[in-house]
Amino acid sequence: AAGVIQSPRHLIKEKRETATLKCYPIPRHDTVYWYQQGPGQDPQFLISFYEKMQSDKGSIPDRFSAQQFSDYHSELNMSSLELGDSALYFCASEDGTGSLTGNTIYFGEGSWLTVV
Amino acid sequence: AQTVTQSQPEMSVQEAETVTLSCTYDTSENNYYLFWYKQPPSRQMILVIRQEAYKQQNATENRFSVNFQKAAKSFSLKISDSQLGDTAMYFCAFMNFIIQGAQKLVFGQGTRLTINP
Numbered sequence: 001a002a003g004v005i006q007s008p009r010h011l012i013k014e015k016r017e018t019a020t021l022k023c024y025p026i027p028r029h030d031t032v033y034w035y036q037q038g039p040g041q042d043p044q045f046l047i048s049f050y051e052k053m054q055s056d057k058g059s060i061p062d063r064f065s066a067q068q069f070s071d072y073h074s075e076l077n078m079s080s081l082e083l084g085d086s087a088l089y090f091c092a093s094e095d096g097t098g099s100l101t102g103n104t105i106y107f108g109e110g111s112w113l114t115v116v
Numbered sequence: 117a118q119t120v121t122q123s124q125p126e127m128s129v130q131e132a133e134t135v136t137l138s139c140t141y142d143t144s145e146n147n148y149y150l151f152w153y154k155q156p157p158s159r160q161m162i163l164v165i166r167q168e169a170y171k172q173q174n175a176t177e178n179r180f181s182v183n184f185q186k187a188a189k190s191f192s193l194k195i196s197d198s199q200l201g202d203t204a205m206y207f208c209a210f211m212n213f214i215i216q217g218a219q220k221l222v223f224g225q226g227t228r229l230t231i232n233p
Contacts, residue, residue, distance in 0.1 A: 031218045048218040055218035103149050107161035
């Protein structure tokens with residue numbers, strides 16, 4: 001079965017640079033979530049989208065922005081990168097239409113961001 | 117706001133043994149979902165099992181089963197006949213029920229489980 005696809009899987013950026021992470025949800029999933037996981041921590045919710053509209057925001061810095069496009073893929077843009085942004089970034093998707101397959105969130109393999 | 121607590125930071129058992137991971141949560145909602153996710157050393161986040169709060173029957177998936185106690189707000193995971201591949205960080209997670217739309221997961225702190233040969 002198709003899973004959530006994230007790219008790139010690894011990237012290294014310097015401080016103050018910009019990075020963009022991409023996420024392709026499971027086909028027919030209309031809901032996308034972004035999570036950040038630091039070393040030894042549980043995943044922290046950043047932002048979510050349902051039907052291409054922002055649904056909820058968590059602890060996402062103002063330097064970060066995200067959107068969901070017409071084909072339901074999503075991009076997380078991170079600017080003015082700081083050393084503390086180094087983390088594993090997960091995208092996850094869900095069927096948010098209220099169907100029987102809904103209310104279960106599936107994660108991608110994550111994108112490792114290292115800021116040096 | 118909902119909170120999820122995993123009181124066991126680390127656990128270790130021998131292969132083939134049974135192990136139970138604990139999780140408690142706090143919510144004022146009546147309808148919700150609970151999950152266990154597994155994160156092996158590869159750091160991939162893998163869904164292990166899902167429980168709907170309105171169902172009294174405990175969910176099972178092969179060697180994995182839960183003990184869901186709604187009144188006590190407890191949701192433990194039992195792994196039977198543990199295997200080396202079960203070595204991972206296990207996260208308990210809560211999600212509110214909504215008919216449509218996005219509803220984020222709230223995670224516990226995780227339990228690092230090691231299966232020894």
